[in-house]
Amino acid sequence: MQIQAAVNRSQPSSYLKTIGAIVWKDLAAELRSRELLAAMLVFALLVVIIFNFAIELQPALRLTITPGVLWVTFAFAGTLGLNRSMAIEKDRGCLDGLLLAPVDRSAIYFGKAVSNLAFMMIVEVIVLPVYALLYNVNLFQPGLLLTILLGSIGYVAVGTLLSSMAVQARTRDALLPIMLFPVVLPVLLAAVKASGGFLQQVPMNTIWPWLNILIVYDVVFTAIAFMVFDFIVEE
Amino acid sequence: MMKTQPKGLTILTVISVVLFLGAILMVFVYAPLEAVMNYVQKIFYFHIANAWVGMLGFLAAAVSGILYLVRKDLKWDLIELAAVEISLVFFSITIVSGSIWARPTWGTWWTWDPRLTTAAILEMIYVAYLLLRQGIEEPERRARFGAVYTIIGALSVPLTFFSIILWQTIHPEIFGAGGSGSVGSFGMTPPMLLTMFYCLITFSFIFVTLFWYRIRLGRLSEQVEQLKLKVME
Numbered sequence: 229m230q231i232q233a234a235v236n237r238s239q240p241s242s243y244l245k246t247i248g249a250i251v252w253k254d255l256a257a258e259l260r261s262r263e264l265l266a267a268m269l270v271f272a273l274l275v276v277i278i279f280n281f282a283i284e285l286q287p288a289l290r291l292t293i294t295p296g297v298l299w300v301t302f303a304f305a306g307t308l309g310l311n312r313s314m315a316i317e318k319d320r321g322c323l324d325g326l327l328l329a330p331v332d333r334s335a336i337y338f339g340k341a342v343s344n345l346a347f348m349m350i351v352e353v354i355v356l357p358v359y360a361l362l363y364n365v366n367l368f369q370p371g372l373l374l375t376i377l378l379g380s381i382g383y384v385a386v387g388t389l390l391s392s393m394a395v396q397a398r399t400r401d402a403l404l405p406i407m408l409f410p411v412v413l414p415v416l417l418a419a420v421k422a423s424g425g426f427l428q429q430v431p432m433n434t435i436w437p438w439l440n441i442l443i444v445y446d447v448v449f450t451a452i453a454f455m456v457f458d459f460i461v462e463e
Numbered sequence: 464m465m466k467t468q469p470k471g472l473t474i475l476t477v478i479s480v481v482l483f484l485g486a487i488l489m490v491f492v493y494a495p496l497e498a499v500m501n502y503v504q505k506i507f508y509f510h511i512a513n514a515w516v517g518m519l520g521f522l523a524a525a526v527s528g529i530l531y532l533v534r535k536d537l538k539w540d541l542i543e544l545a546a547v548e549i550s551l552v553f554f555s556i557t558i559v560s561g562s563i564w565a566r567p568t569w570g571t572w573w574t575w576d577p578r579l580t581t582a583a584i585l586e587m588i589y590v591a592y593l594l595l596r597q598g599i600e601e602p603e604r605r606a607r608f609g610a611v612y613t614i615i616g617a618l619s620v621p622l623t624f625f626s627i628i629l630w631q632t633i634h635p636e637i638f639g640a641g642g643s644g645s646v647g648s649f650g651m652t653p654p655m656l657l658t659m660f661y662c663l664i665t666f667s668f669i670f671v672t673l674f675w676y677r678i679r680l681g682r683l684s685e686q687v688e689q690l691k692l693k694v695m696e
Contacts, residue, residue, distance in 0.1 A: 386615065393608045397598030406594060407612065410587040411619040414626040421629075441626050448618060456611045459532055 246331045250339025254313070255346065264312045268351045272305040276359055285363055294365055295423035299379070299416055302352060306383055307405045309347050310391040313340065318395040327461055337457040341388040341450075348380050371426035371435070378442040379419030382449060386412050389453040392460050418442045472675050479672045482665040486512075494658040497649050504649065506564045508658055512666035513557040514582070519670050520550025521585065525617035528610035540606035541685075543613060544596070545677035549670065551589040554582050577627040584623050588616040 258264055279285070279297045317323040317340075326336050356376075360367045387408055394404040409416075422438035490508045497504035523546035531539035561579060562572045573579065592612050599605040651659070 386619075389611075389615070393595065393611065396604065396608070397595060398600075399594065399598040403591075403594060403598060406587075407591045410584050410591060411615050413584055414619060414622040417623075417626045437629055438626075441622065441629075445622055448622075449615075452614065452618060456532070456614065459607045459611055462607065 243332060243335055246335035247339045247342060250326070250336060251343045251346070254340070254343035257316075258347070264309055264316075265347060265350060267312065268305045268309045268347065269354060271308055272301050272351050272355050273358065275301045275304055276355065276362070280362075287364075290363055290365055291427050292424065294359075294363070294367075294427060295420045298355075298359065298376075298423065299420050301355060302348065302376075302380070303383065303409070303412075303416060305351055305355075306348055306380075306387060307408060309351070310344055310384075310387045310408075311394070311401055311404050313344055313347065314388075314391040314395040315400070323461070333458050333461055334454050336461070337388065337392075337453060340392070341384055341453070344388050345380060345384045348384060349377075352376055352380065365427070367427075369426050372423055375419055375422040375426060375439065375442070378439065378446060379415050379422075382415040382442060382445040383412055385446060385449045385453055386415075389449075389457060389460070392457070396460075414441055415445055418445070468679075472672070472679070475668070475672045475675065479665070479668045482668055486662050486665045489658045489661050494655050495652060497655075500568060500649065503564060503567045506560050508662045509666075510557060510560040510564060511659060512662040513553045513560060515663050516666045516670045517550050517554035517557055517582070517585075519667070520546045520553060520674075521617070521620070523674070524550060524613045528613035528617070531606055531610040532614075537602065537606055540602075540609060541678055541681040543606075543609060545674055545681060547589050547592055547613065548677060549673050551586065551593075553670075554586055554589075558582055558586070575627070577624055580627050581620060581624045585616075585620055588612075588620070592616070 276297065279300075283293060283297075285293060285297075314323075317326070327333070356367050359365070387404075390407045390411075391404050394400045394407060397403050418438040418441040422435050422442065425435035425438065486508070490505055494505070494508070496502065524543050527539045527543040527546060531537075531543060558579070561582075565574065566572050592609060595612055596605050596609055599608060
């Protein structure tokens, strides 16, 4: 298996094929059951509605509060999705099947991360227009969308890694947000600040530092997850 | 089978106690009163020493996490857990003593200053770490997950710190040029500096002593488990 893995690592095309196969499997399964996306979406919309009553989203304050509301929504819906996506693998024994396959294990991580990212972005793509419609805020700005992409990558990079640890623990569902939120704080902070910057159209030089933090986080944590994922699924 | 307490540990304990008594004398008798903050400033010596020990524990935990993943020796897991527990306790003392200092100086118990917030987040990470360990029975898997999580934590904490630093800070900069601007900063006279370094050394000794005790405790409880299993057979 190790020789096979080494062979796979040396052939980029088969490594990418493995990732693609896992993503395809997740998307196909989701297309049939729709349980994960449905749960995430309904949950996200409910959070937006609750925010409407919890804090008065008055027109004057909207631009300053919107980034916070959006990111809290994404972060909460994100943990729901991450938990489900890993729990499905674990409960139905799919994870063992994946691990038995003669592929590099980091490819399994990237496969899961990419499909988790896809789910999160589908939710975001639906929540954003709904939010824009409900609160009459223009959210279709390239900068804001870029920030959301960068933030989601960082969130999912760590989230996928931690959720594969959390499903193997006794307190799994409760454990993921507790483990994830303190370490993903730089992403949430930078994403809220950058999103707010784009919405309020402040000069680019005050937004760049936040975008830089997001990029650094994405790179560092994707790399570290790639290195340590073997230790998490090792039996 | 049970070993008696090693001599080195006894000596270290005595040294720590003596140094600590000395530190109290240094802080309350030797160090001069600060002109503006008066007695309130005295908490600074222990505050900074506690923060220092917390940082030592934080580094020790990350390093032993890496060593565990490389060596796969459960000894490193024990050391990592010991470091996390000690760091957790000392950072909470740091936060509480910082709050006590902040109240009369800044007029508030808490501010979202980079160091304060990072210390609080670090505490959350440690609590999450302990909860994670609690949820896993198998020692070998618990060690692997714990090691991975300490590494993730160790990498995210500096980023948290830098991202919060982008906000304005009002924490006193005791060292460096930014000092005079922030509320509660003060110039250190040589006796104050000496007291501070004395406290740092004292608390480093306390750290090593507690670390040793905690690792020994871990070893002993492992032996107890093994003896229990033997009795059951």
